[in-house]
Amino acid sequence: MKKTRELIAANLRLVGAVVEVCDARIPVSSRNPIIDELTKGKPRIVVLNKADLADERETGAWTARLSGRGADGGREGCGSISAVALNAQSGQGMKKLLAALGGIAASRVGNAAAGSLGVMVVGVPNSGKSSLINRLTGRRAAQTGDRPGVTKGKQWLTLENGMRLLDTPGILWPKFEDPNVGMNLAFCGSIKDEIMDAPTLALELIRTLGELYPSALAERYGLAAARGGEPPADSADGGGAGSEYGSGADSAWDGGTDPALALMEAIAAKRGCILPGKRVDYERAGRMIVGEFREGKLGRVTLEKAGQGSGL
Ligand SMILES: Nc1nc2c(ncn2[C@@H]2O[C@H](COP(=O)(O)OP(=O)(O)OP(=O)(O)O)[C@@H](O)[C@H]2O)c(=O)[nH]1
Ligand SMILES: [Mg+2]
Structure with missing residues (x-):
């Protein structure tokens, strides 16, 4: 830099x-x-x-x-x-x-x-x-x-x-005053993917989209609408939290009540991101969700609204 x-x-x-x-x-x-x-x-x-x-x-x-x-x-x-x-x-x-x-x-x-x-x-x-x-x-x-x-x-x-x-080569700055800035840049592929693991990035993206475009993920992955970060209503057939797809003993996740995590697990189940032993393949699901966001498959999305006060 x-x-x-x-x-x-x-x-x-x-x-x-x-x-x-x-x-x-x-x-x-x-x-x-x-x-x-x-x-x-x-x-x-x-x-x-x-x-x-x-x-x-x-x-x-x-x-x-x-x-x-x-x-x-x-x-x-x-x-x-x-x-x-x-x-x-x-x-x-x-x-x-x-x-x-x-x-x-x-x-x-x-x-x-x-x-x-x-x-x-x-x-x-x-x-x-x-x-x-x-x-x-x-x-x-x-x-x-x-x-x-x-x-x-x-x-x-x-x-x-x-x-x-x-x-010229892309240029970043040494320190993000607002952590959301770093996260947004990571969502859009401006920060090397090696810096943040895919499941964490995907989970943050799910949270952000849940606030701004509550139906985007549900529509893309054929799940019942998950408004305001609520767990998907069809988790029984979609394989949401508490379903047969456990987090696995070697997983870093503590699972349970996080609605974004439940949604990620439902998406993973829908797309067959499942490891032997019916464990959720968070890595593959995370990469897929972030990848599809970057390609515009989750719809046309602006993560920072012009109407809101912002750091301009
Ligand atoms: N959908 C879409 N993709 C774009 C657009 N412009 C560029 N891309 C894609 O974005 C990616 C990055 O494009 P580059 O032109 O390499 O970006 P850059 O700013 O030169 O990147 P660095 O040299 O790494 O800093 C490529 O996959 C492009 O095809 C656009 O307007 N729309
Ligand atoms: Mg370039």
């Missing part, structure tokens, strides 16, 4: 704009405070990427809020910011991004040609920086992957119009 910080600082004078690629599902948690510090004074476009996975209404509210048209605008001291919702895979939203970049190019004194603009693309790991660059250049020039830490160093790429784009 120190190396990436230095890379951003050293190359800042070579660019006229910064594109900060965030995850539309977590517009607060995926905005790195270090990037504010490092890129102060540069015109910035905040991209809410992976908009195809996020709640459309929330993304609309967030883009308005981040662009300063909403209730409280962007964060203080950030210079000029505009926000664009994007799907870097399909290209939806790309026209707006190009228009915003064109606007920055045109506003530079005596330098109206979009082509002369240098643009640094920064953001948390796995947010889609390299995918965005590939989409803009129209070729797979930058390496991408469904895990954090794919881009290891800087890479300059040039568009047909001459605009120069700098791809």
Whole structure:
């Protein structure tokens, strides 16, 4: 991370704009405070990427809020910011991004040609920086992957119009003041999966979804609605807590009354994540639930709502 910080600082004078690629599902948690510090004074476009996975209404509210048209605008001291919702895979939203970049190019004194603009693309790991660059250049020039830490160093790429784009490795910050931030980044794959075990992550995700999208899991896995974190009503046929699927003597779980755990066990049973001796395979179930969330199979979800007071 120190190396990436230095890379951003050293190359800042070579660019006229910064594109900060965030995850539309977590517009607060995926905005790195270090990037504010490092890129102060540069015109910035905040991209809410992976908009195809996020709640459309929330993304609309967030883009308005981040662009300063909403209730409280962007964060203080950030210079000029505009926000664009994007799907870097399909290209939806790309026209707006190009228009915003064109606007920055045109506003530079005596330098109206979009082509002369240098643009640094920064953001948390796995947010889609390299995918965005590939989409803009129209070729797979930058390496991408469904895990954090794919881009290891800087890479300059040039568009047909001459605009120069700098791809950078994902950057995190040393300490999360709010533990929810770390959790949200882990849900969305911005933190290496080795750092948190899959069952714990899945359990936290089940709790979070239970609050925000109470029917998402029940619908996906064909369970009776588990509102407000209540245990699933069909645990008898779904294999919920207290069912024939015990936690197993070697399991770290103490089982019992946790409704999120009961729901996880019901999901595990539905999907056949069961070990010999009818023990729940928490590892496999946890990986599956988190994986399906990341792929959008649990529905379009935004974990941080624009209407709530937040750390912007
Ligand atoms: N659904 C969806 N997936 C996306 C989108 N943009 C990128 N991805 C996927 O997200 C994953 C990460 O994309 P990358 O472009 O490698 O992300 P990055 O920010 O360059 O990642 P690092 O270099 O590791 O920091 C890949 O699996 C992409 O296919 C998007 O808009 N929607
Ligand atoms: Mg990358």
